[in-house]
Amino acid sequence: MNPSTTSSEPKTPAPRDVRGLPKAQLHLHLTGAMRPATLDDLAARHGIAVPAPLPVTTNSWADFQDRYDTARQAIRTPADIRRVVAEAAEDDGADGCGWLEIQVDPTSYAPVFGGLEPALEAVLDAAAHAPTPTGVIVASSWARSPGHATTLARLAAAYADHGVVGFGLSNDDRYGAVVDFVPAFDIAAAAGLRAVPHSGFYTGAEHVRACVEHLHAARIGHGTASAADPATRDLLATRQVALEICPTSYPPFGVHELAAIPFRPLLDAGVPVAVATDDPLLFGVGLAGQYAICRDVLGLTDAELAGLAAASIRHSAAPQPLQAELLRRVEGWLTDGSPRPGTASSAPAGC
Template sequence: MPRPLDKLPKAHLHLHFTGSMRHSTLIELAREQGLHLPDALEQDWPPRLRATDERGWFRFQRLYDIARSVLAKPEHVYRLLLETAEDEATAGSRWLEIQVDPSGYAQRFGGLTATLELVLDAAARAAERAGIGMAVVVAANRTRHPLDANTLARLAAQYAGKGVVGFGLSNDERRAQARDFDRAFRIAKRAGLLAVPHGGELLGPRSIAQCVDDLEADRVGHGIRAAEDQRLMERLADRQICCEVCPTSNVGLGVAERAADVPVRRLFDSGVPIALGSDDPLLFGSRLLRQYELARDVYAFRDGEIAELARQSIRSSSAPEALRKELMKEIDDWLMTPPPESSAESSPQ
């Protein structure tokens, strides 16, 4: 048997707040509140999606909004983040940066600031109970006006060093160019936050280049279309700008037909740092550990390369330096430990 991937320490850098919910929790909360869920979120789960056209993306967003609606009370937020932290610990994830757009919940939780403070408190409590590190990325929405992003960036800046570590930009990248949000990212950067916009998922290399050139991205959410441009991959590699690659999400949204079509190997071999992520397990049906299983089973990564993927996730994170050193040592220990079959073969008969 190969080395167990759940024992490999790793960081998870691409996980959305609502999308991290357990499917069983979605069902339970909906029934408690008498909310009707569409078949795609219940008996036909995980839904079959194809978001490469506008109609498909609208359906994806509709399902996401329905899922969001079950989180109606503060205790639901505490439950979601505790369960998420427990799932991360089970997968060997020792550091999580979870992304949230407070405006999606502001109306029910007392405004933007109150919502962010609720999420931060719930994240801190969940991390302590599950024994992992957890931080928050505040994300703006590409489909809304850049002024809304400026507001969120100022909010995120107020909580820099208090649980917020980054500023992101999510939703359909076809709806607005990255450069439209440059002011918001300047606000975030001045506060010392990481710039982590989505790019290169539904659009090609130019979208990624805008994230790098106009938003000074430290990481790029998804970024898989960089594989279409050798010079762009060289830039990402030279500057060690990480791509948060989410294979099951790419397949789930129809960006790739099969997991084998996601260019994880090409990016890795070109020196582009990769942090594997699960994006929205609630809608795509698999969590972080599955992404590492794909690295081994589909992309033919040897254990030394899988260990390097874990290292890259930690290097690209905002984890405290002491924790980084600890995790790096544990990764080395994981790699130095013989796989179970080797241990059995070398033991006395």
């Protein structure tokens, strides 16, 4: 080719690698964190049937819960929990995660482990040995009684200095009345634990508001329904209550199509948003993949992705020195697509 005929138009820069963007993982359930191959292995070892894949479109929480419950039966020993947590931390670490919060309701594991305390202690031991720094969130269920939530809040409070960093409510958020769970969240708050209930998945913006006003939520699991109500958006923005949005969790239930997840009105209103995975075992997409969806499907810019990552770090329970280090590296990723010079060698394990 004649050099004089070569185009001098500037080349479009390659997209930044979202795996290199430092971030925190704030919404990951223990059973749903399993690798599919690990589920196959543990199920075969313990004689448990492997659940069928989740339908692409189910519109049924029962379909999801049945598969989740079946998968959970494959976790039967402390070694199983340590393996699941370690592999989840490896996977998230490879996706740029420098701090992981893994959520567990010890109720379902208690019969196999001999009680609530042994079940939680197995998770805490696994978290303490994970290759990425990891905190544990104890969660009750919207479908269980407020009294049971109070029992689990006391349990969480007892281990607040041993790796438990938050208390939440998971499962279908259409069950239960928010005000009935105030005593449980008061116990958790007195122990210094973050309040992180699920809300605004099936329920509306009024449920999200109630969780903020009555449970003093620091973060809301999902919460996308709040985007439709300006008053709720303003409340979240004013109080800086973060939403943990997990893009691939919504299409199977008909909650949102990927392209319709309401990031834009939330971000424009100043609501902090952290991107997470929820249950990658069933939804099939890891942490970096969720960020890629935000860019490739929802049209967020690299600067906005960096903002999501920074929000996940700031609203985490990570120690302040670790937060500061990760935030410096977010700035470096945005500046030149890589961690700042001189920070790589001091990066936290798993990043």
